[in-house]
Amino acid sequence: MQTPDKKLFRDMQEHPEKYSDQEIEAMMDDLDQMPDIDAAWQEFNHRHTAIRTSRRWLQIAASVIGIIMVSGIALAAIHIVRHYQRTEATQTTGITAEADSSLFTLHSSLPEDTIAVEPRVFDNVPLDTMLHEMAIYYRIDVEFQREETRQLRLHFEWKRNESLDRVLKRLNNFEAVNIIREPEKLIVR
DSSP states (O other): OOOOOHHHHHHHHHOGGGSOHHHHHHHHHHHHTSOOHHHHHHHHHHHHHHHHHHHHHHHHHHHHHHHHHHHHHHHHHHHHHHHHHHHHHHHHHOOOHHHHHHHHHHHHTSOGGGOOOOOEEEEEEEHHHHHHHHHHHHTOEEEESOHHHHTOEEEEEEOTTSOHHHHHHHHTTSTTOOEEEOSSEEEEO
């Protein structure tokens, strides 16, 4: 579709005597064949409004997902801080058998895979202290056969979600340590 030349159209308006009736009719037919600008604008506006609406929903969904992620991170941070504070309080005040047994009861009532347990790191801690804490957790007694073994200092990462047998196997990897498990107690040689 060809649009009429603007100069020709202006000239026809200013000097209609220069043009024949057929030329004027042809120009008018060309004008009639021009697209309906209002209809084209309405169609364009409708398409882009739909796109803007879908983008708005995407923005809202992204905002909600962002808020949920930030909330999850905040809850994880709170959990970590509380766990750290509990660990610090335990290290500074010591563990009592009653307090730890209530923790054991709580842990034993939950399935193991639902408990997020941070490993306890013993750094240059006497074996006596280390095994005493583990014995309370696993509800077992400890007996040392030699006094020098009590004072042996180790660096050990205790993963509480591991079984006692697995922990003993890892501890027995140290050359200076030999721990045997009996039904109700650990014997350190």
